[in-house]
Amino acid sequence: MSASASADDKNSSPLTEKHRLELIRTFSSDQVYIRTQFPMGKVGLTIKNGKVSPGGDELSKLLAMWGPSVKTGDRAIITQFVLKGDRMRLEINGGPVKKKKWYQHIEVGSGGGMMTPGGTAQDPINNPRGSYVDLVFDHHIPDLTVEQVKQMLWPVFDFDSKSPLEAYLESVSPKVKEAIKAHHVLVGMNREMVIYAKGRPGKKIREKDGEVEYEDWIYGDPPQDVDFIRVVGDEVVRVETMKVDGEKIVHTEKEIDLGGPAVATAAQKENKPANAPTLRRPGEQAPEAPANSGPSRPAPIPDPPSGPPQFQVSER
Incomplete structure (x- = not known):
């Protein structure tokens, strides 16, 4: 019986005691490498019928709001493994609740x-800094082996990699994988890919071109080849290489597309009101100004008296 069939068949036999103990022994305190980002907070990931949720825009919103608990290629520890009802819950790094x-x-x-x-x-x-993933089945947990459960968890966990780099390479496209192995940066990569390919830059220069802020990551020193990697937001937009013989190689055309914008669009400015503020009621017309009206002038100030003040005494 295949793992996918057992997950959908409500008439499949329930989990046996033998396989239950094997799952607990295997996944309790096991080390894994992460294949997708987990959001921080009380909302983890769910796998049902091979589909991971939340995903896409919903996952991006959670990551933007709470930040990532773990990122692709990170090493994590399964700190709790629970079998309950129709699901298996695997908590990593202590789980979302301390x-x-x-x-x-x-x-x-x-x-x-x-x-x-x-x-x-x-x-x-x-x-708490951990998270969790729920492996959900129909009706009840079917009888599964350890290898079948690992196969179902493959979208989020890598049990076979020996290093963070190896785990990360398994989560990217073949073109990016070959570029990282060759320590080559492609236009369209994100910051994390650049670090896996070249390491952390020796120098960073922050500049501004009009309204766009960017960073130049510099790798190498003369008399060796020097690479200038321009990053806008989380995307590489320019790769410039200065060769030892003086040759200059520049790449600006996108070589890979990760599906995200290089920089967030700026918020539109609020339109100023066409008319000046007024206390008149809606529909009330403004009074007409005189035809020859010009700028109003202040009233003239009377001259002060030239002599001493005079007092008048009245007789009673």
């Missing part, structure tokens, strides 16, 4: 104050 340790329930009083040994669950160091 579990409280037994010693965090203890309070010690000293000098009129109370303290918790090891810190409290609200301390920044104890904030």
Whole structure:
């Protein structure tokens, strides 16, 4: 029985005790490499019938709002494996909710104050940074072997790679894979791909061309070849190589398309009102100005009296 068929067949036999114990032994505290980004927060990923959700724009919004818990190529630890109802839940790096340790329930009083040994669950160091994936089936968990479950988890987990680079190369297109292996940068790559291909740059220069901000990543020093990688947003838009013999090679045409814009579009400016602000009611006409009206002038100030003030005394 194939893994895909067992996931959809409601009449398939339930998980046996033998395979349940094998799954628990294999996936508890197992090390994996990540094949797709997981969002931080209480919303993890779900796999059902081979499809991963959330994805596309919905996943991008979660990543923009909460940030990534793990990225493609990262190494993670499965810290909890739970079989319940119609799903398997695999939590990585502690999961999205921090579990409280037994010693965090203890309070010690000293000098009129109370303290918790090891810190409290609200301390920044104890904030959760993990996530999870739910492998969901129809009706119940069918009888599956370890290899069948690994095959179902392949869209998000790599159990076979020996290094982060190897895991990352398995998640990109063949053209990008060959370029990274050759330490070559293509126009259209993102920052992460450049780092995997060339490493972190020795120098970075930030400049602005009109309204567009960019970075030039510089690799190499004379008398060797020097590469200038121009990055706008998260995309390489220009690759310039200065050869030792003085030859200059420039690439600006996009060689790969990752499906995202190089820079976010700027927000449109608010239109200013055509008329000046007024306290008149809607429909009320403005008073007509005199024909010969010009700029108003202030009233003349009377001259001060030239002599001392005069007082008049009245007789009663």
